[in-house]
Amino acid sequence: MPVMRTIFLQSLPASISPSSNCVAVKFSVSCCSAASLVTVVNGNVDKKPLERNEVRLGLPSKGRMATDTLDLLKDCQLSVRQVNPRQYVAEIPQLSNLEVWFQRPKDIVRKLVSGDLDLGIVGLDTINEYGQGNEDLILVHDALDYGDCRLSLAIPQYGIFENVNSLKELAEMPQWTTERPLRVATGFTYLGPKFMKENGMRYVTFSTADGALEAAPAMGIADAIVDLVSSGTTLRENNLKEIEGGVILESQAVLVASRRSLIQRKGVLDITHEMLERLEAHLMAVGQFTVTANMRGSSADEVAERVLGQPSLSGLQGPTVSPVFRKRDGRVVADYYAIVICVPKKALYKSVQQLRAIGGSGVLVSPLTYIFDEETPRWRQLLSNLGL
Numbered sequence: 001m002p003v004m005r006t007i008f009l010q011s012l013p014a015s016i017s018p019s020s021n022c023v024a025v026k027f028s029v030s031c032c033s034a035a036s037l038v039t040v041v042n043g044n045v046d047k048k049p050l051e052r053n054e055v056r057l058g059l060p061s062k063g064r065m066a067t068d069t070l071d072l073l074k075d076c077q078l079s080v081r082q083v084n085p086r087q088y089v090a091e092i093p094q095l096s097n098l099e100v101w102f103q104r105p106k107d108i109v110r111k112l113v114s115g116d117l118d119l120g121i122v123g124l125d126t127i128n129e130y131g132q133g134n135e136d137l138i139l140v141h142d143a144l145d146y147g148d149c150r151l152s153l154a155i156p157q158y159g160i161f162e163n164v165n166s167l168k169e170l171a172e173m174p175q176w177t178t179e180r181p182l183r184v185a186t187g188f189t190y191l192g193p194k195f196m197k198e199n200g201m202r203y204v205t206f207s208t209a210d211g212a213l214e215a216a217p218a219m220g221i222a223d224a225i226v227d228l229v230s231s232g233t234t235l236r237e238n239n240l241k242e243i244e245g246g247v248i249l250e251s252q253a254v255l256v257a258s259r260r261s262l263i264q265r266k267g268v269l270d271i272t273h274e275m276l277e278r279l280e281a282h283l284m285a286v287g288q289f290t291v292t293a294n295m296r297g298s299s300a301d302e303v304a305e306r307v308l309g310q311p312s313l314s315g316l317q318g319p320t321v322s323p324v325f326r327k328r329d330g331r332v333v334a335d336y337y338a339i340v341i342c343v344p345k346k347a348l349y350k351s352v353q354q355l356r357a358i359g360g361s362g363v364l365v366s367p368l369t370y371i372f373d374e375e376t377p378r379w380r381q382l383l384s385n386l387g388l
């Protein structure tokens with residue numbers, strides 16, 4: 001009879017040496033989860049995801065992505081209902097059968113890979129770093145429009161680096177040898193070395209820290225750093241600079257899914273579709289205003305021609321032109337037309353000027369909540385990616 005033992009990984013140390021019948025089982029604790037079950041059969045580890053019917057979405061529990069993520073979902077009418085802030089599980093009432101789990105961003109990626117989460121919202125940098133190119137991870141929406149930053153190589157502005165302004169120049173510095181390599185401090189211990197290798201940097205070593213990496217060069221611990229940059233203030237304040245060719249990755253928040261879950265777990269594809277539609281519709285709308293104006297004209301065609309003659313007034317699919325009926329001398333006439341267009345927020349003032357120039361008056365501007373297009377290109381892309 002095989003000797004069978006069932007152990008919840010959650011309660012285990014990083015390596016275990018079970019007695020008599022089992023050989024030592026080593027695993028990385030970080031890749032395991034409370035919901036995973038390991039069955040040890042005479043030394044063979046058989047890892048099965050615990051049977052579950054709920055679809056699971058991982059959201060950042062803390063850090064700068066946390067509130068922005070909840071705000072975005074709220075704007076999509078997908079408010080997350082959390083009983084209390086210390087509880088890590090929550091729900092979105094509009095999406096039945098969905099569990100929201102609050103996790104650290106890196107753990108969201110790990111748990112997608114291990115099959116303990118089906119969907120997640122995190123920064124692209126975290127997916128690339130902790131997913132390490134795993135093909136099970138699939139980007140559903142790659143531009144959620146917040147958490148913008150870049151992963152970049154930075155070097156001191158002073159000393160031997162004063163005149164070094166590109167990756168090529170850095171690589172060609174005679175200082176770097178096997179005995180004295182370029183020392184890079186980074187929290188990105190997968191992407192950092194990969195980038196340096198791909199860019200032909202031969203003499204490099206890496207050290208790691210969890211934060212405040214910008215201090216490492218001034219402390220004499222490193223020559224360069226690989227870290228996230230957004231405004232560039234932290235680099236500047238620490239006398240560091242980015243260099244040409246040194247951007248490793250442009251990142252922002254994304255919606256990511258497990259390919260296995262999308263294909264195999266009931267309900268994941270439907271929830272993904274609904275989330276994607278709402279996100280797309282909202283994100284498309286936030287950049288636009290609806291503009292309504294009245295315009296004198298002899299016919300709808302003539303008014304439309306005038307509107308389309310202006311570069312900023314073509315709208316999403318051209319203007320809607322409708323007659324405005326009035327009673328004049330006892331007769332119903334339509335000598336005014338109402339036009340409705342969507343204009344990008346950035347082009348609002350230019351559009352108003354162009355409307356006035358062609359006789360527009362009474363210009364009303366209102367915010368847009370959603371723009372639901374026929375079918376989102378990202379959905380079609382996802383289905384084709386899944387081979388469906």
Ligand SMILES: Nc1ncnc2c1ncn2[C@@H]1O[C@H](COP(=O)(O)OP(=O)(O)OP(=O)(O)O)[C@@H](O)[C@H]1O
Binds near residue numbers: 122228229231252
């Ligand atoms: N300066 C920044 N500006 C904008 N977005 C950033 C910036 N730094 C990080 N991000 C984005 O926010 C994500 C989370 O960063 P944050 O530092 O808040 O994580 P965290 O949960 O505190 O994790 P850790 O404690 O390991 O750093 C990053 O992965 C990145 O996508």
Ligand SMILES: O=P(O)(O)OC[C@H]1O[C@H](OP(=O)(O)OP(=O)(O)O)[C@H](O)[C@@H]1O
Binds near residue numbers: 211214228229231234
């Ligand atoms: O270009 P900036 O706008 O200055 O932002 C960059 C800084 O933001 C992040 O640090 P964070 O604030 O998360 O602190 P940490 O170093 O403790 O992670 C990142 O690690 C940089 O240090």
Ligand SMILES: [Mg+2]
Binds near residue numbers: 063211
């Ligand atoms: Mg941080």
